[in-house]
Amino acid sequence: MSDAIKPLIGAAAERPLTRGEAEAAFAILFEGEATPSQIGGLLMALRTRGETVDEYAAAAAVMRAKCNAVKAPEGAIDIVGTGGDGKHTLNISTATAFVTAGAGVPVAKHGNRNLSSKSGTADVQTQMGINVMVGPEVVEKALKSCGIAFMMAPMHHPAIAHVMPTRAELGTRTIFNILGPLTNPAGVKRQLTGAFTRDLIRPMAETLGKLGSERAWLVHGSDGTDELTITGVSWVSALETDGSVKDVELHPEDAGLPVHPFEAIVGGSPEDNANAFRALLDGEKNAYRDAVLLNSAAALVVADAANDLREGVEKAKESIDSGAAKSKVESLAAVTSAA
Known part of the structure; x- marks a missing residue:
């Protein structure tokens, strides 16, 4: 269980997260520190309120940073x-x-x-x-x-x-x-x-x-x-x-x-x-x-x-x-x- 994600779930239910907050929340998810209940709580808080561009960008940036990357040709x-x-x-x-x-x-x-x-x-x-x-x-x-x-x-x-x-x-x-x-x-x-x-x-x-x-x-x-x-x-x-x-x-x-x-x-x-x-x-x-x-x-x-x-x-x-x-x-x- 992650104590750090608890206030972020609460905030996500009430207002858009800043990009920094959203990056912190998704880093906790992708590092396996959140429980299933915490994961579901965050995802549905975002879904119910409606995700913002900053939240999309934060989640994507964390995923990209943790991926097994590939080098593509220029212009791909x-x-x-x-x-x-x-x-x-x-x-x-x-x-x-x-x-x-x-x-x-x-x-x-x-x-x-x-x-x-x-x-x-x-x-x-x-x-x-x-x-x-x-x-x-x-x-x-x-x-x-x-x-x-x-x-x-x-x-x-x-x-x-x-x-x-x-x-x-x-x-x-x-x-x-x-x-x-x-x-x-x-x-x-x-x-x-x-x-x-x-x-x-x-x-x-x-x-x-x-x-x-x-x-x-x-x-x-x-x-x-x-x-x-x-x-x-x-x-x-x-x-x-x-x-x-x-x-x-x-x-x-x-x-x-x-x-x-x-x-x-x-x-x-x-x-x-x-x-x-x-x-x-x-x-x-x-x-x-x-x-x-x-x-x-x-x-x-x-x-x-x-x-x-x-x-x-x-x-x-x-x-x-x-x-x-x-x-x-x-x-x-x-x-x-x-x-």
Whole structure:
């Protein structure tokens, strides 16, 4: 039991914690000094009142400091969603990561098994022959040789083991639902990140700015998805290189792409989603391809590899149709399977 955390729990229930207070509280959690009751008390005090940007930044900074870090190439980007949207779509951000890498941008993708999805990124990558349970050394090797790697959160954030049982017992969303996209072990400075609610995108963009990111788009689709949607409008909070955050709306037509019905991007089992991914890599043209082109275009803009979405779409098409994206999948499978 930690006596030091008791006044912080009380304070968190009544007012926003300062960044220093929040860092102290989360350091106690991650060092295993708090009891399950104290962990639950802090998490629910924050959740009930509503977390602040300083509290997000503090928790993320402590997690980053305690992680098994990875050295990524200059200009690397993370493409990730919070999960939790419950929409069971095809694996759009996963495919986007490989298409972006095929277009020449290094991708250091961070994630976990998604309990809210029938087929999360780890599931579909496993179906594609990629070993996701590899440590920092293999991740760095993959980044150097393949230009893409996947960092499984438990392999890089062992300190979260102290809070996982309490999270499972609470059975509700807490600050940890959004910490994954804020705690990339490679310390990337560019991100395309989806959130399960529009309310989170600006606070998350502001948090990434406080944590030293150079450029990031935080996005939420009007159909409820944690990515840019091909079904209509998406909302974006864009962290710019000058530190400002700009709120914009995007539509597929802004990128020269058609709108598709939501039913056209609904996924299924890991096997079903992997088969759809293989067909995409082989050039099949459908709603899934257009959704991936849209998100890849955004990633390329964030990475300064495209001037606008339309140019990004053309580069993403070339990545797929040239076989470059498929080659990234095959090379990552080879490197991780040999580990």
